[in-house]
Amino acid sequence: MTVSKIVLSDVSKFYGDVLGVNRVTLDIPAGITSLVGPNGSGKTTLMNLMSGLIHPDAGSIRMRGISPRDPGHLMRITGYATQYDSAPRWSTGFSFITTGLLLFGYDRSEAEKKAWTALERLGLTDAANRKMAAYSKGMRQRVRLAQAIAHEPEILILDEPLNGLDPLVRAETIALFREWAAMKRHVILSSHVLQEVDIISDQVILIANGMIVAEGRIRDVRDEIREHPSQFILRCSNASSVAAQLFEEDHITEIRLNEDRMGLLVLTRDRERFSRALGRIAGNGHKIDSVIPADENVDALYEYLIGEEK
Amino acid sequence: MNKLPLTKQTWTIAKIEMRRAFFSRRAFWVYGLALFPTIIFLGHFLNVKFQRIRLSATEITPPALLDSLREGETEEAVRQRLGKAPTDYNWERRRRIRDSEDTSGITTHRIEPAVEARYIRLNIYRPTHTGDNSARIAEFEVYGGNDAVNLAWNRPADGSASCSEAEGPEKAFDGNPQDYWCSSAGNKYLQVDLGEAFPISRIVLKHASAAGKPEELNTATFNIQASRDDKRFETVVNMTGARLVDEITRSRRMVYFDGKREAVLDFTDGKLVNKNIRLLLNFEEDRSIFAGVFQHFYLRLAIFFGCLGIFMNLFRGEVLDKTLHFWFLAPAKREVLLIGKYGAGLIAASIIFAGGALLCFAVLMGFHDSMEVQAYLGSAGIRHAFWYITASVMGCIGYGSVFLAAGLLLRNPIIPAAVLLGWESINSFLPEFLQKLSVLHYLQSLCPVPIPMDDSAPGLLRLLLVPAAPASRIGAIAGLILLTAFLLWIAAIAIRRMEVSYSTE
Numbered sequence: 001m002t003v004s005k006i007v008l009s010d011v012s013k014f015y016g017d018v019l020g021v022n023r024v025t026l027d028i029p030a031g032i033t034s035l036v037g038p039n040g041s042g043k044t045t046l047m048n049l050m051s052g053l054i055h056p057d058a059g060s061i062r063m064r065g066i067s068p069r070d071p072g073h074l075m076r077i078t079g080y081a082t083q084y085d086s087a088p089r090w091s092t093g094f095s096f097i098t099t100g101l102l103l104f105g106y107d108r109s110e111a112e113k114k115a116w117t118a119l120e121r122l123g124l125t126d127a128a129n130r131k132m133a134a135y136s137k138g139m140r141q142r143v144r145l146a147q148a149i150a151h152e153p154e155i156l157i158l159d160e161p162l163n164g165l166d167p168l169v170r171a172e173t174i175a176l177f178r179e180w181a182a183m184k185r186h187v188i189l190s191s192h193v194l195q196e197v198d199i200i201s202d203q204v205i206l207i208a209n210g211m212i213v214a215e216g217r218i219r220d221v222r223d224e225i226r227e228h229p230s231q232f233i234l235r236c237s238n239a240s241s242v243a244a245q246l247f248e249e250d251h252i253t254e255i256r257l258n259e260d261r262m263g264l265l266v267l268t269r270d271r272e273r274f275s276r277a278l279g280r281i282a283g284n285g286h287k288i289d290s291v292i293p294a295d296e297n298v299d300a301l302y303e304y305l306i307g308e309e310k
Numbered sequence: 311m312n313k314l315p316l317t318k319q320t321w322t323i324a325k326i327e328m329r330r331a332f333f334s335r336r337a338f339w340v341y342g343l344a345l346f347p348t349i350i351f352l353g354h355f356l357n358v359k360f361q362r363i364r365l366s367a368t369e370i371t372p373p374a375l376l377d378s379l380r381e382g383e384t385e386e387a388v389r390q391r392l393g394k395a396p397t398d399y400n401w402e403r404r405r406r407i408r409d410s411e412d413t414s415g416i417t418t419h420r421i422e423p424a425v426e427a428r429y430i431r432l433n434i435y436r437p438t439h440t441g442d443n444s445a446r447i448a449e450f451e452v453y454g455g456n457d458a459v460n461l462a463w464n465r466p467a468d469g470s471a472s473c474s475e476a477e478g479p480e481k482a483f484d485g486n487p488q489d490y491w492c493s494s495a496g497n498k499y500l501q502v503d504l505g506e507a508f509p510i511s512r513i514v515l516k517h518a519s520a521a522g523k524p525e526e527l528n529t530a531t532f533n534i535q536a537s538r539d540d541k542r543f544e545t546v547v548n549m550t551g552a553r554l555v556d557e558i559t560r561s562r563r564m565v566y567f568d569g570k571r572e573a574v575l576d577f578t579d580g581k582l583v584n585k586n587i588r589l590l591l592n593f594e595e596d597r598s599i600f601a602g603v604f605q606h607f608y609l610r611l612a613i614f615f616g617c618l619g620i621f622m623n624l625f626r627g628e629v630l631d632k633t634l635h636f637w638f639l640a641p642a643k644r645e646v647l648l649i650g651k652y653g654a655g656l657i658a659a660s661i662i663f664a665g666g667a668l669l670c671f672a673v674l675m676g677f678h679d680s681m682e683v684q685a686y687l688g689s690a691g692i693r694h695a696f697w698y699i700t701a702s703v704m705g706c707i708g709y710g711s712v713f714l715a716a717g718l719l720l721r722n723p724i725i726p727a728a729v730l731l732g733w734e735s736i737n738s739f740l741p742e743f744l745q746k747l748s749v750l751h752y753l754q755s756l757c758p759v760p761i762p763m764d765d766s767a768p769g770l771l772r773l774l775l776v777p778a779a780p781a782s783r784i785g786a787i788a789g790l791i792l793l794t795a796f797l798l799w800i801a802a803i804a805i806r807r808m809e810v811s812y813s814t815e
Contacts, residue, residue, distance in 0.1 A: 048809075048810065051639060052638065053635055053809065053810040054809040055807070055809060069806075071638065071639070071641065071642060071644065072642055072643040072646070073641070074641075075639055075641035075642075080639050082635055082639075084635060084812065086631060086632035086633055088633055090333075100640065102322050102326070103322055103323065103326075103640040103641060103642060104640075104641055105318070105319065
């Protein structure tokens with residue numbers, strides 16, 4: 001059973017004194033798994049560890065039973081589209097993928113056929129024979145994707161694969177992931193925007209500061225997020241009276257009054273009921289100058305999920 | 311999916327990598343290094359060719375006549391026998407020297423036309439021909455129309471400060487050359503008042519040697535001025551010195567050519583003083599120059615730095631281009647990748663450097679007399695060529711593994727290169743077991759021709775340039791391959807541990 005899984009046990013990686021990932025234990029079944037976390041949280045480190053580009057300082061990794069220290073076997077069943085935006089100077093998209101395939105032992109005509117198929121899937125046939133140096137960032141991203149899937153790997157690792165793709169290509173790419181997952185293969189992708197991947201993932205792994213924060217089926221993680229309180233900053237002329245009225249609402253968990261008595265920081269568990277309440281208060285003759293959401297950024301989300309101060 | 315045999319996969323990697331090794335911009339100057347000896351030899355041969363055309367423009371001299379030349383022959387005699395020389399330069403060298411034939415220490419200065427003057431002044435700029443700073447004048451005689459009368463005799467005299475009281479200005483006008491005026495002042499002068507203006511036509515100076523002093527003390531540079539009023543002085547004798555003469559040496563170089571040899575004849579004052587007859591194109595000499603260039607430049611520097619450029623870049627270049635991860639994500643063992651890349655570098659370096667050596671060798675053969683070349687190729691030539699190529703290839707194998715390992719273990723290529731170059735240079739002074747850890751140590755014993763070394767070269771230089779060679783070529787090749795295997799083993803350990811981290815570069 002473990003042979004068809006990706007298993008990380010107690011994996012740590014340090015860059016000198018700087019922590020990469022800390023005591024990560026994961027058991028990833030086939031299907032689409034998303035690694036979600038802010039920039040610098042350790043997503044790429046985790047993916048590099050899985051593919052053997054870097055080696056763990058502690059713990060062990062088994063990719064469908066194969067150690068990443070054995071690229072001769074592992075890379076046969078693995079495709080990894082990195083975020084490194086580089087390509088050999090000499091190559092066109094087509095020659096780049098073909099060259100990679102030659103290393104698998106395909107003869108040239110077979111390699112060219114497979115390369116062409118992969119390029120077709122990502123809609124790159126028009127640009128196939130142009131130098132990669134002349135590609136746009138999004139095109140290079142797609143070529144890396146094409147290269148990763150060209151040998152039909154059982155494990156597909158993709159670092160921020162949706163970054164820089166236009167909506168049409170994005171939809172096609174997502175369809176590709178689903179097709180892959182349907183064949184009982186692993187698709188592991190990373191993103192720093194949860195909303196971007198939550199609908200397509202079978203499983204989500206939330207990671208922050210090199211540690212796993214939440215892990216599981218997407219519904220469970222989403223519920224956890226729904227209860228995440230939202231913060232708003234209100235500017236109004238009669239702050240203390242507005243605060244008194246808001247306190248009567250049961251979804252309000254905290255109110256802080258600004259020192260100038262002209263502003264409020266409000267924490268609510270329900271955005272919709274909060275906005276209806278504001279409407280009522282305004283109808284009662286209170287003038288509210290502005291409402292600014294205070295935590296529309298991912299950092300606040302993770303701060304909540306980690307449940308601790310920075 | 312068919313599993314690839316390791317050898318085939320290694321070859322596939324090597325084929326892909328060769329593009330970088332041959333055409334990488336970072337390694338382009340490697341070609342310059344490999345072709346440098348060829349360019350030098352081509353230049354030499356073209357020069358000889360032009361010289362031959364120039365020398366053959368006039369009639370070619372029969373060889374027997376060249377051999378008949380003897381030193382001491384006159385220009386005329388040589389020209390009569392050998393005819394007009396195709397190259398003929400004349401030049402003169404002029405030298406102002408003291409006249410060694412006149413030792414009297416007396417100089418006579420004629421003034422034409424005569425100058426009317428009452429005061430005569432001698433200004434001395436360099437008092438002697440040695441470091442002695444004292445001017446000495448035994449007699450200062452002034453003559454007018456009546457040539458017999460010394461107008462200055464016992465006339466009132468003046469001069470710069472005297473060396474002593476007994477050597478005052480009057481001593482130069484007393485008619486007695488045994489005593490003299492002496493002055494070591496900064497501005498040296500001696501002046502006489504004739505009492506009234508006379509037309510002056512001749513001045514006679516008796517210098518130190520006239521008073522029995524060594525002739526080196528005679529006045530070296532002076533001039534003479536005349537005045538009517540002791541205020542405005544006219545220079546009547548320009549800057550001159552005691553007995554200075556011009557010596558002219560006439561030199562001539564004639565070059566004759568007998569079709570093979572050129573004879574450079576140097577004549578001085580019409581006499582043949584030096585003849586140098588040599589082959590314009592000397593096969594033996596050129597071969598020994600080639601041997602020297604091959605060992606001193608090619609093995610030591612060209613292949614060394616060429617391999618540095620090619621092999622250091624095999625992995626370091628990928629890191630700089632941020633493309634190393636493509637290789638590490640290929641389904642290949644890291645060791646296979648290492649050997650594949652090393653193989654690619656080795657093929658490129660060997661073709662470039664063995665090719666460069668062979669090309670230079672071919673140029674050498676191509677420009678010489680075909681009879682001589684055939685005789686050489688028939689005896690030792692082919693064997694020599696084989697060993698030159700072998701030494702080049704073994705150099706690439708050895709230095710390649712050194713720089714491959716260095717490129718994996720170290721970030722900055724300059725430091726290992728400098729250290730290694732130093733190590734290879736001092737190697738011959740090290741204990742024997744350390745000598746075996748040098749690439750050059752083995753390479754030099756593969757060279758077919760011993761380095762041409764002048765016996766007059768300083769001992770230290772000879773030690774530096776000719777390390778003690780191991781006993782046999784087989785031993786050298788085996789040693790080099792062992793060294794390479796050891797370095798590749800270290801490189802394999804390094805590449806297994808290597809991680810992709812471009813950001814820290």
